[in-house]
Amino acid sequence: MSVRDRIGDAIDRSLLGRLLFDSPISWLGYLYATAVGLTWGFIWSTGRVERRAGLFVFRGMPARTFGRGGSCVGQCYLTDQNVSDDVLEHEAVHKRQWQRYGMVFPLLYLLSGRDPLRNRFEIEAGLEKGGYR
Ligand SMILES: [Zn+2]
Numbered sequence: 001m002s003v004r005d006r007i008g009d010a011i012d013r014s015l016l017g018r019l020l021f022d023s024p025i026s027w028l029g030y031l032y033a034t035a036v037g038l039t040w041g042f043i044w045s046t047g048r049v050e051r052r053a054g055l056f057v058f059r060g061m062p063a064r065t066f067g068r069g070g071s072c073v074g075q076c077y078l079t080d081q082n083v084s085d086d087v088l089e090h091e092a093v094h095k096r097q098w099q100r101y102g103m104v105f106p107l108l109y110l111l112s113g114r115d116p117l118r119n120r121f122e123i124e125a126g127l128e129k130g131g132y133r
Pocket residue numbers: 090091094121122125130
């Protein structure tokens with residue numbers, strides 16, 4: 001486990017983490033992120049908006065409006081055409097991470113590093129299903 005992941009783990013298990021995560025506060029953060037995702041998706045998507053795997057899936061997004069193959073923001077998944085069942089299963093785990101951590105999630109995600117093969121949130125979501133292996 002890397003130093004960054006140890007820090008993330010320590011935050012997770014700290015009193016603050018136990019109070020904040022999976023709490024009404026993180027839920028509000030999740031709802032806020034979902035509102036941002038819905039707004040961003042409705043602005044940029046050119047395809048159909050679908051409900052799949054518990055997500056609002058926005059397709060036909062221009063490449064510059066999301067990261068890598070697609071981005072999960074709260075309950076929204078923003079992508080061009082990267083919408084296989086496996087990928088959506090992977091993104092549904094990210095949705096769950098948003099619910100648990102709320103607006104702290106992006107910070108913890110960055111802390112875990114940009115390399116998806118070593119990022120604990122990508123590993124938890126499944127590297128193969130996410131198309132990283
Ligand atoms: Zn992922």
